[in-house]
Amino acid sequence: MSVVLIAYDGTSNARRAVNYAARFLAAKRVVVLTVWTPIRSGPDPVSVDLDGPPDPIEDDPEEEHDIAYSDALRTNEEGTKLAVTAGMNAEPMLVPVQGTIWRAIINAADRIDADLVVSGTRGTTGLRSLLQSSVADHVLRHGRRPVLIVPPGH
Template sequence: MSNKQETPTHFNPDADTVLIAFDGSDQSRRAIGNAGRFLSAKNAYILTVWEPIHRQAARAAGVGGLMQADLSTTEAVEEDPAFKEATSICDEGVTLARQAGFAVEPFLVESGSAIWSAIVDSADELNVDLIVMGTRALTGWKSLLQSSVADAIVKNSGRPVLIVPPADEDE
């Protein structure tokens, strides 16, 4: 039995499919616009990765090295503020992708691991032809202190990746 998603019926079966990582940032908005402008692929999954609020709180509490309280919850996913925000962000991405000419399917993924890993796993599950994403394009000390999601995806995805750089400040 395959764990691959069924292709949405509104997707063109003869067209390539892209996975666009969308977090609501200016860089991810720019990635959607450029994908619509330059790609012939017209099927797109809009991926928004989210982390439950209780897991975010547990991670933040553990930063100081103190013992962590049990912050697990039995709250329904739909009631989680982080899920609600992720849904809203993904909906914005879907709207932008439709405006860019794509047949679109939203794809929300709960993740407790690295963002890049969730993106790569989603690309595998959906069997997309290309991953599209924006980047902050950090340089200097910042690039040494903060890992690059884009770099990790390129190194680990095993499929083509389109990385759209941030806009010039003059734009």
């Protein structure tokens, strides 16, 4: 195997998936993917300012900061560090979601031509599993690549 994509969202199930990938897979390249949802500011700032005169509007694009991106970056750094510590040659990848998370994972896997996608899952069962398909399940059903789904630990 040469390219493995690990979907990583910072949950204990995602950490478990990283550990299983490190334990059982030999890959030349491992990409740790975190999909994030941008927080878009509205078209018009709040018109009522209760603390006095209006705050100055910053025109500097460096000042525009998406906290969702910062959170995703921290999550991805954690996952990449976990993979490297486990002995994998891992690199980070962040992708903003523009539809569904599972579609973003499939598109990222296609973009890097991944040989395998690794994902943890919530492990829901019964009626709940019928009502809530997991992201991993959608990647498995809709993607064209092999998928290793690591169930939650006990």
